[in-house]
Amino acid sequence: MVNRIVTGAHYGLRDWLVQRVTAVVMALYAVVVVVILLLQPSFGYDTWAGLFSGNLMRTFSMLFLLSLFYHAWIGVRDIVMDYIKPASIRLTIHVLVILALVLYVIWSVQILWGL
Amino acid sequence: MKFKIYRYNPDVDSAPYMQDFELNMESGDAMLLDALMMLRKQDDSLGFRKSCREGVCGSDAMNINGRNGLACITSLSSLKQPIEIRPLPGLPVIRDLIVDMTQFFKQYHSIKPYLVNNDPPPETERLQSPKDRLELDGLYECILCGCCTTSCPSFWWNPDKFVGPAGLLQAYRFIADTRDQDTAARLDNLEDPYRLFRCHTIMNCADVCPKELNPTEAIGKIKDMMVKRAV
Numbered sequence: 001m002v003n004r005i006v007t008g009a010h011y012g013l014r015d016w017l018v019q020r021v022t023a024v025v026m027a028l029y030a031v032v033v034v035v036i037l038l039l040q041p042s043f044g045y046d047t048w049a050g051l052f053s054g055n056l057m058r059t060f061s062m063l064f065l066l067s068l069f070y071h072a073w074i075g076v077r078d079i080v081m082d083y084i085k086p087a088s089i090r091l092t093i094h095v096l097v098i099l100a101l102v103l104y105v106i107w108s109v110q111i112l113w114g115l
Numbered sequence: 116m117k118f119k120i121y122r123y124n125p126d127v128d129s130a131p132y133m134q135d136f137e138l139n140m141e142s143g144d145a146m147l148l149d150a151l152m153m154l155r156k157q158d159d160s161l162g163f164r165k166s167c168r169e170g171v172c173g174s175d176a177m178n179i180n181g182r183n184g185l186a187c188i189t190s191l192s193s194l195k196q197p198i199e200i201r202p203l204p205g206l207p208v209i210r211d212l213i214v215d216m217t218q219f220f221k222q223y224h225s226i227k228p229y230l231v232n233n234d235p236p237p238e239t240e241r242l243q244s245p246k247d248r249l250e251l252d253g254l255y256e257c258i259l260c261g262c263c264t265t266s267c268p269s270f271w272w273n274p275d276k277f278v279g280p281a282g283l284l285q286a287y288r289f290i291a292d293t294r295d296q297d298t299a300a301r302l303d304n305l306e307d308p309y310r311l312f313r314c315h316t317i318m319n320c321a322d323v324c325p326k327e328l329n330p331t332e333a334i335g336k337i338k339d340m341m342v343k344r345a346v
Contacts, residue, residue, distance in 0.1 A: 005275045005276065007276050007307050007309045007310050008304075008307055008310075009307055009308055009309075010303070010306050010307060011306070011307075011308060012306060012307055012308040012311065012312035013306055013312075013338070013341045013342065013345055014345075015308070015312070016312055016338065017342060078313075078315070081273075081308065081309070082269070082272040082273065082313075083272070
């Protein structure tokens with residue numbers, strides 16, 4: 001393969017947009033959780049366990065975590081694209097990051113639904 | 116008046132160094148370029164570019180006390196001493212304050228900085244309504260001095276792939292022009308993780324622009340147009 005500087009992958013818009021949408025989801029979740037916690041008369045293990053026993057809270061938390069992982073993927077990928085120059089190492093890191101994030105998704109489901 | 120100026124002559128020096136200068140003058144209304152020209156009388160080996168000396172040509176862009184700007188429209192009285200002058204960051208130094216702008220202009224040319232219109236040319240010029248013409252304000256004034264692009268960390272990391280704020284401002288200047296017929300191809304050309312989406316809205320560009328333009332805003336408008344055509 002010749003060594004040329006190549007650009008023109010024709011993607012990026014969706015990631016840029018997703019990063020913004022996921023940021024809004026995370027901000028909303030943060031506000032909601034803080035408000036709910038402030039509204040609790042007392043705070044202990046029972047409150048915490050009670051809070052996450054409902055499916056609504058679990059689903060919203062899962063949505064937050066999915067947003068976090070997707071957001072993190074784009075951010076980490078951007079950092080790797082800036083600093084790691086050899087394409088082979090870059091691809092390897094990308095794959096490892098994706099695998100780790102998929103693992104986190106599975107782990108999140110296990111935690112939230114107590115599987 | 117005290118100065119610390121970046122010196123490097125690759126033919127003679129093994130490494131760049133900072134040289135102290137002193138100038139016996141009152142700052143008054145004088146601009147930094149006036150002082151540099153007096154310093155060159157002291158030491159005629161001091162290299163810097165200048166031409167119009169009134170902020171129109173963009174030749175004397177340099178890093179002044181850590182901030183990119185044009186020497187000819189930076190008043191001496193506004194600067195803290197010793198005034199530290201360095202070449203524009205992120206570009207290869209040819210000598211002293213003179214940098215090699217090849218990469219900068221390569222990126223500029225990559226956005227096709229000219230009107231593309233396939234209609235037969237009219238008898239006179241291609242006219243625009245005053246309203247359409249208004250859309251070019253804040254875009255056409257760019258003098259390509261390079262202050263914004265060389266203050267952008269994304270350009271420092273990827274000067275060969277990221278178009279940079281100046282090039283993207285110019286890209287939007289032609290997208291915004293009602294006489295141009297190449298909008299779709301221009302957007303295609305920029306829809307790339309490196310060429311456009313290296314911009315992370317750090318806004319150094321808008322901060323340093325000596326013509327007070329806002330490349331970040333122009334980049335935002337390009338992204339908005341891409342969203343508009345995608346959704």
